[in-house]
Amino acid sequence: MRTHTCGELRPEHVGAEATLCGWVNTFRDQGKALVFIDIRDRTGMTQAVFDQEDCDEEVMKMARSLRREDVVQVEGLVELREGGINKKLDTGMIEVRGSGVRVFSRANNPPILPDDHETTKISEEARLKHRYIDLRRPSMQRMLQMRHDLAMLTREYFHALSFLEVETPLLIKSTPEGARDFVVPSRIYPGKWYALPQSPQIFKQILMVAGCDRYMQICKCLRDEDPRADRQAEFTQIDLEMSFVDRDEILRIMTGFVRRIFKHLLGLDLGTIPRMPWREAIDAWGSDRPDMRFGLNLVDISEIAGQTDFKVFNAALAKKDGVVKAIRIPASADRLTRKKLDMLQETAKTHGAGGLPWTKVTDQGFEGGIAKFIDGVADELSAVLQVEPGDTILMACDSWLTACESLGQVRLHVARELDLVDTTAWKALWVVDFPMFRWSEDKQRWLSEHHPFTAPLDADLEKLETDPGSVVSAGYDIVLNGSEIGGGSIRIHDPEVQQRVFKILGLGNAEQRTKFGFLLDALQQGAPPHGGVAFGLDRLVMLLTSTDNIRDVIAFPKTQNGADLMTEAPGPVDDAQLDELQIRCLEKVAAE
C-alpha cells in the first residue's frame, strides 16, 4: 500500500516514485491549480504538492477536498523542493509531486488537533477523552517509542544475563498488608474474591524457591490508592529477582542496567552510582530520595540552638530525638520575599513541622524573622553555616525525622522557586541501610519500612525482638534526580526469620498461616538466598522524556478519580452479571 513512510524521504530519493499513507496534518490551498498537503504518520511528515499541470482534474479536486486528519494515500514523484527547504522537517529538502490521491477515511471536524505546539494549550481532559487523536502528536509517538525501546533494552540486558521471563498471575489471593487491593469477585466460589496484584512479590520469591535462579517480567501492578501527578493506580514495573546473590552483586547488575538505559536511550553516562545510608540521606538532604542536583544541605544546629532562649527551639530539643536543622539559601535575601517565606512556611507545616523559623544575613549580622532570639549565638551560627551577607537561613525544629523531612520539602520548594536546580545534571544514587520497621502511632504497632519479606542485616538479627526500631534492613532504593525509580532488597529465605518478622508486624501464627501459609511452606522446602529489585517503568520513561506528569507516559491513563475518560470506565454491569456473581449493591437491596 505504501513504498515509504512519511518520515523517510531524503534528497537521495529524488527521481523515485513514492506512495505514502497517513493523516492529513495540514492543507494549504493556493487556488484551483495548486494545493499543498502535509501527510503525517508515526515516523514524520512529508509535503505533497498537487499541481494542475501534473495531474488530472479529478485528482486535483480530491486533493483540494482534503481536511485535517483525513486518512489518505498519495503517490507521486520525489523531487527537490521548488519553494525552498523547510528546516523544521526532516523531510524538508524534498516534496512529493502528487499524481494520484486516494481517501481511506474522512475525519469529522476533529475535536482536538495533534499539533505539538498545541499540546499545552489543550485541556488534558479533552486529550484523554480523544486519546486516539492525542496519541498521534509527535511527542506522544516519541513517548510510545521510548517505552518500547526501554522494554526491548530491558529484555536484551537481562536475557544476556540468563534471566528468565516468567508470567505471574493477575488473579491472586488478597493479602492486604500494604496498599488497598483491587478485588475481583469469584463466580465459581460466590462470596469469595480474588485480588489484583500490587506486585508479583511473592510469586517471584516462590520462583526462586522453584529453582528459576534469575527471573524478570515487565508487568502491571495495581494498587487501589488515590493517584497523583507521578502515580497511577495501575502502573508498570520491571520486576527482577535473583538467587545466590548478596546485595553487592544485585546492585552491581542493576547499576549496569540503569547506566545502559541512559547511555543507549539518551547518550548519557550516569557514571558510578554512589551509595548513601538512609540515615545520611535524611540527615543531610531531608529525604530518603534526595535530589542531589543542587546543594542547600541540612546542617544540625541543635547544640547552638540549645544555648538560645527561643522557646520554640527549646521545646523541640526537649523532645525525644529532638533537633534543630538549618539550610542556608545563598544570595536570596531580596528574592525570598515575605510572601514567599509564608508560602514556604505552609510547605513546612504541611509536612509536619510547626513552622519555619527564618532569618536573613546582612552586613550587620542576622536581621528579620527570629534574629533577636539568636543574637547571642550569632558568631557560632555564622561559623557553622558559613553565612554570607544576602543569605537566608531557614530552620526546622522537631523530632529528628520530622524536622529533617519537613525542611527537606522546604529545600525542594525553595530550589524550584529560586531556580537553583541544575536541570542539565543527572544525579543517581543508591539509598541503602533503611530501617527495617517504622512505628505507627496510628495503629500502635510496627510497620515494614519496605515490605514484610525484606531481610534484616545478619548483624541485626539478634535485635529483632529486643529493639526493632534499630534493626537495619537489607533493602535499597535507586534514586535519580530526586525520583525513586526502583527499589528492592535481599529477601528472607529462612522460614523461622520470616515468622519472627511477621510476629513483630503483629501477625499471629494463625493469621500467618491464613495469609502467607504457602510462602512459609515454600520456604521450608529448600529456599535459596535471594533478592531482587522492581523498577518503575513509568517513572523511568518520565525521566527519559523529561515530563513530570505520569499520564504523559501512559498510552491510556486514568484520571485522579480513577476514570478512563475515553471508555468511561468504571461503568455499570448488567444485573444478570451481578446475579451470576451473587452480588447485590446496597442501594438496590434497599430499593427492593
Place this chain on the structure above:
RNA sequence: GGGGCGGUAGCUCAAUUGGUUAGAGUCCCGGCCUGUCGAGCCGGUGGUUGCGGGUUCGAGUCCCGUCCGCCUCGCCA
C-alpha cells in the same frame, strides 16, 4: 476523607460594580489566490455559560448544593 484552583462555541480564551442580542481566535462550511509550510484574504455555521436550586427588576458574574478535571495532604507494605 481534608485543602486549593478550575469548568463560557468542537478546541483555546474574553465578557467592567450584577445590566442591551454572551464576543474573539482556531477547527469546520463556502468563496478567492500557482510556491505555501503554525500560509494569506473575504464570508458563514456554531452557545440550556457543567448540572440543580436560591437571591434579584435583571445572574456567565453573587449564595447553596452537586458532578467533572487538575494540584496537594492523608494514603501509596
